Amino acid sequence: MAELTEEQSQVAQEEDSEIGSPTVIVDDLHIVYKVYGAASESEKGNAANALMRVLRRQGRPQMKEVHAVKGVSFVARHGEAIGIIGRNGSGKSTLLRAIAGLLPPHKGAVYTDGQPSLLGVNAALMKELTGERNIVLGCYAMGMSPAEVQAKYDEIVDFSGIGEFVQFPMSTYSSGMGARLRFAISSAKTHDVLLIDEALATGDRDFKRKSQERIMQMRESAGTVFLVAHNLDVIEETCNRVIWLHKGKIKMEGDPQEVLEAYNKA
Numbered sequence: 001m002a003e004l005t006e007e008q009s010q011v012a013q014e015e016d017s018e019i020g021s022p023t024v025i026v027d028d029l030h031i032v033y034k035v036y037g038a039a040s041e042s043e044k045g046n047a048a049n050a051l052m053r054v055l056r057r058q059g060r061p062q063m064k065e066v067h068a069v070k071g072v073s074f075v076a077r078h079g080e081a082i083g084i085i086g087r088n089g090s091g092k093s094t095l096l097r098a099i100a101g102l103l104p105p106h107k108g109a110v111y112t113d114g115q116p117s118l119l120g121v122n123a124a125l126m127k128e129l130t131g132e133r134n135i136v137l138g139c140y141a142m143g144m145s146p147a148e149v150q151a152k153y154d155e156i157v158d159f160s161g162i163g164e165f166v167q168f169p170m171s172t173y174s175s176g177m178g179a180r181l182r183f184a185i186s187s188a189k190t191h192d193v194l195l196i197d198e199a200l201a202t203g204d205r206d207f208k209r210k211s212q213e214r215i216m217q218m219r220e221s222a223g224t225v226f227l228v229a230h231n232l233d234v235i236e237e238t239c240n241r242v243i244w245l246h247k248g249k250i251k252m253e254g255d256p257q258e259v260l261e262a263y264n265k266a
């Protein structure tokens with residue numbers, strides 16, 4: 001391997017001191033889903049076949065593979081907020097779930113420093129329980145002690161802005177209220193790596209501003225934040241780097257303004 005020149009290593013050191021050491025290394029990552037019971041190529045779009053199969057109660061023993069992430073590599077560092085953009089089905093959520101350790105790599109690897117936490121639109125809070133109970137259980141699930149939960153409780157309720165609804169079951173919340181509570185709970189703890197999947201999409205303008213401020217704070221406390229969003233304004237205002245995924249591969253990566261400009265033109 002080639003040695004760095006004195007000048008190169010000085011530049012690397014300067015960059016390191018600005019954004020910190022690596023938190024996530026994604027190395028030639030491939031994720032493949034296996035779908036059982038999928039239609040074969042010859043059956044595609046054939047209504048008569050589909051109807052016959054249902055009437056005859058025939059199963060679909062075929063197994064198909066969906067290659068969702070195809071050889072993605074990058075390094076994320078302490079203090080970075082990385083936006084992931086791309087069209088529907090380009091592999092954004094799959095990549096986040098793989099970083100969170102929820103999907104095994106088909107090939108390649110993900111190395112993380114610390115425990116990544118995934119905050120998704122469907123993060124596992126229990127709908128039949130009240131907001132109150134979900135706050136307590138959610139905080140325990142993130143490894144907080146009872147004393148820490150007590151100390152953070154009011155701040156979480158306040159940040160979520162759900163007011164007296166905290167005493168109601170979450171099944172009575174609007175999707176925006178649920179998203180706010182999830183974000184308030186997840187961001188009450190300092191995460192080494194926080195993965196946010198579209199969770200800010202359902203909040204109103206005020207909540208978006210508050211959550212962006214909180215993401216900034218998390219970056220300052222030297223964590224790494226990944227943000228998947230179709231709202232490009234949120235990405236531009238919050239992130240210092242953007243990764244553009246296209247059909248499971250990185251199409252472009254770098255400065256938010258440059259990548260977003262290219263993405264908007266495509």
Ligand SMILES: Nc1ncnc2c1ncn2[C@@H]1O[C@H](COP(=O)(O)OP(=O)(O)OP(=O)(O)O)[C@@H](O)[C@H]1O
Pocket residue numbers: 033034035066067068086087088089090091092093094095
């Ligand atoms: N559980 C699954 N089983 C099989 N295929 C899946 C599964 N989840 C996602 N896929 C497929 O993987 C590909 C990438 O999906 P993914 O949800 O990661 O895309 P995305 O960029 O997050 O999309 P969106 O913007 O619509 O949320 C798509 O082709 C999708 O159909």
